[in-house]
Amino acid sequence: MTDRYELILTCPKSLEGLLLQEAADLGLEAAREQVAAVVGQATLETAYRLCLWSRLANRVLLSLGRFEVDSAQQLYEAIHGIDWHEHLLPEGSLAVEFSGRGAGIDNTHFGALKVKDAIVDRLRTASGQRPSIDKIAPDLRVHVRLERGQAVVSIDLAGQSLHQRGYRLQQGAAPLKENLAAALLLRAGWPALAEQGRALADPMCGVGTFLIEAAMMAADIAPNLRRERWGFSGWLGHVPALWSRLHAQAQARATAGLAKPPLWIRGYEADPRLIQPARNNIERAGLSAWVKVYQGELATFEPVPDRGQAGLVICNPPYGERLGDEASLLYLYQHLGERLRVACLGWEAAIFTAAPELGKRMGLRSHKQYAFWNGALPSKLLLIRVEPTQFVIGAREAGKEAQGQQDRPESAPVRLSEGGQMFANRLKKNLRQFAKWARRESIECYRLYDADMPEYALAIDLYGDRVHVQEYAPPRSIDADKAQARLLDALAAIPQALGIDASQVVVKRRERQSGTRQYERQGSEGTFREVEEGGVKLLVNLTDYLDTGLFLDHRPLRLRIQREAAGKRFLNLFCYTATATVHAAKGGARSTLSVDLSRTYLDWARRNLALNGFSEKHRLEQGDVMEWLDADRGQYDLIFMDPPTFSNSKRMEGVFDVQRDQVRLIDLAMARLAPGGTLYFSNNFRRFALEEGLCQRYRVEEISDQTIDEDFRRNPKIHRAWKIQAR
The missing domain is CATH 3.30.2130.30 (VC0802-like)
Incomplete structure (x- = not known):
């Protein structure tokens, strides 16, 4: 032909x-x-x-x-x-x-x-x-x-896309296409390394795509040898004899290649659900003798080839799109760099990432980078030679080098950038200052840092031994790449400055909220932990929602309610997780009633009450607060409400606006206040102004300064609060 x-x-x-x-x-x-x-x-x-x-x-x-x-x-x-x-x-x-x-x-x-x-x-x-x-x-x-x-x-002539080799019938959540995996292996120099009998390891192998493509290259297997149907199969121009000859030649090459001693090709995957699918894919590719997959965490990754040969470490770490991914991914990349330094001396490394800024955080310099597209995502392949000169050397390692010691490097703190070191110094200073105050006041949860340095626009709260970080979204005038780099600098500094493990840090991004977005579910871990405040136990969730279930800035107001609640009928409006209700019950309230529109938060409130031994006599009611107040005919000696700035929940009529609706809201609440009673009204809308007519009808005292504790003095506008009583 x-x-x-x-x-x-x-x-x-x-x-x-x-x-x-x-x-x-x-x-x-x-x-x-x-x-x-x-x-x-x-x-x-x-x-x-x-x-x-x-x-x-x-x-x-x-x-x-x-x-x-x-x-x-x-x-x-x-x-x-x-x-x-x-x-x-x-x-x-x-x-x-x-x-x-x-x-x-x-x-x-x-x-x-x-x-x-x-x-x-x-x-x-x-x-x-x-x-x-x-x-x-x-x-x-x-x-x-x-x-x-x-x-x-x-x-x-192909029919289906040639990247579909036929071996990968099971795949993970973010699969890498087979032809892209092959391209990355070629750029990483794997064919030459395979010719030299070197090894290959993937510490985050998923369902084994890198491993299988690498083994097919090393064993001289045509990638589409096992495909059963082709686009030319029913074409009248097809020449079956010519195709059969080429296919037979490829089969003979594969048979000869597989007869050679197999190279050491190993994959490790932390998710146990992916181990069997990976092994199934390897078996379908006919490579079970060449490729092995084991369950293993990155923390224990250490390739030990049978003949001691070095080779190529290749992986595609996650890049992250969900809220809070920044911290976990930063520490994952840092840990990957650490494992390469500790366990892979003399190896080549190829790290494929859609987040090259995270790639820089491994503490290893790439000698070459290649740009790729992973679908619609611009990505980079970072090629690294894991040599002693590549290491970020800490004091202990520097001492060893001076003495001529050749031991494998031990884990050393990641070297911080100049800005990261300044940020770490500020955290250490704040910790010295606030830790003494917190111990003296028996406070377990407090704000450590609140955008003290404007370029590091974070709020950092301590919840016992856990750190909750919220990034304030940068204005559009700030370069997004620079903002991301500063965030990563700060995240790298937090564990070092506070002397904690990186796994104890949770990160979220706080943007300008509308409606009920701040209450929407962001994750699904469902992990609650107990914290103590003023002699009561409260449940917080640091991962699943933008807020944790405990507004730390309201601590003084909750404690005031606890001191004043004895023998009183307490009403908590917009109660959220009812932390103020728990304080009122602890203070001896005769009864409590808490109202919120969210069933999720009322269930959380019920758990908070039960955690402290309080029974169902402390009532919880679901409803739109304005409608509920309009219909209620009870009387209460102590009322607390902290309404949202805006709300447009599907469960309520219209839109609630605290500035516009404050008069009707306060009038409705005051109508339920018993003679001699007190309403505490608070909100966190920065531009909020109390209507003058309210001050004429009621005895109003702004108590904002009395409700701001030491950890929020830097941000006195965190909320405003008023004590309102009948004239």
Whole structure:
């Protein structure tokens, strides 16, 4: 078969250069790069070889022609002009894929319909027989690409995308496509390392894609050898004898490759749910003798090859999109760098990440970086030689070097940037100051830092031995990359400054909230911990919501309520998790009633009360506070309310606005206040102004300064509070 064809090899964006070299090595001539594609000339034998052996291509398209098109009718006529009898029987099946637009074709469905009509009309017999449409497994899959008035018509020789090798029937949450994994291995120099008999390890292997692709390269296995169906299988131009010969040659190479002593290729995965799927994938690929997968945490990662050979560590750490990911990912990357320094001396490392700023936090310098796209995510492959000169050396290691010791490095604190060190110094200073005060006042939970340094716009709270960090979203005028770098500097500094393990830090981002967003669920760990305040126990959740269930700035107000509650009927409006109610009950309140719209927080409130031994006589009611007050006819000696700034819950009518609705809200509450009673009203809206008419009707005293404790003195506008009584 000597006829030559134009071939178009498609690939993921950023793989074009690698594919160009691979395709040339496999026989493609006059090859040139295009965006997400390589184009060249080849025989049918080379086209088959590319289908079988390309580790990087998605499709191998055999071009039938290029046509100038200025209308949908002209497209129809150009397609109709091709002799489709050379490619498909009239009783065969057909699929059409169309991309691009122009020339009066505004959507791909319409374009595909015109192409299908032209092919069917050309093949329709006198008896009316015509091809059927089969989008899954057609005899012929036709591609048409319309761009700048030119239509390129091709036959898809591959069928399904070539990245689907057939071994990966089970995959994890964020799978890496097989051809991208192969490209990363090529950029990392794995083929040369494999030739030298070196080892390969993946400390976060998922379902084993890197491991399998690496083993197929090392054992000289064609990546698509096990594929059962091809796009050319039902094509009339297919030459079965030629294909069979090439396939047999590839099978013989694979048999010879697998007969060699296997290389040491190992994967480790922390999630036990992925171990069996990974092993199943490895078995389907026929590589069980070459590749082993074990359950193991990154903390214990230490590759120990059977012959002591070094090699390549390659992995694709998570990059994170959920609220609070920054801290866990920073510490994961730091720990990965530490494990490489401690356990992989003399190895090469290839770290693929969509968060290169996190890659810099490993404490290891990359000698080369390659840009890739992982789907729509711009990513980088960081290549690192794990050598002693790469280490971030702490004092202990520096001492060893001076003495000429050659021991493997021990774990050393990550070296902080200049800004990170300044931030750490401020935390240490604050800790010395507030820890003494907290011990003296028997306070377990307090604010340690509140944007003291404007460029590090964080609120840091201590909950016993846990650290809760909220990042205030930077204004749009601040460069996002610089803000992210400062956040990572701060997160790196927190464990060192406070002398805690990184796992004890939880990070969230606080943006300007509307409605009930601050109360929406952000995670699903469901982990509650007990803390103490003023002799009561309270449950906090540091991970699942933006707020923790305990507003620390209201500590003095809760303690005031506890002191004043003895023998009184207490009403808590917008009660949230009812922490003030627990204090009132502890203070000896005759009865308590707490109202909130959220069933979730009322359940939390019930647990807070039960934790302290308080019974169902302390009532909890679900409802919109304004409507509830309008309908209630009870009397209460002590009322507390801390309404949200805005609320537009689905369970309430209209929108609540604390500035606009304050008069009606306070009037309704005062109507329920018993003679001689007290209403404590607080909110955290920075621009809130109390209506003057309220001061004329009631005896009003602003007590904000009395309700701000030492840990919030830096931010006196954290809330404002008033004591309101009848005149």
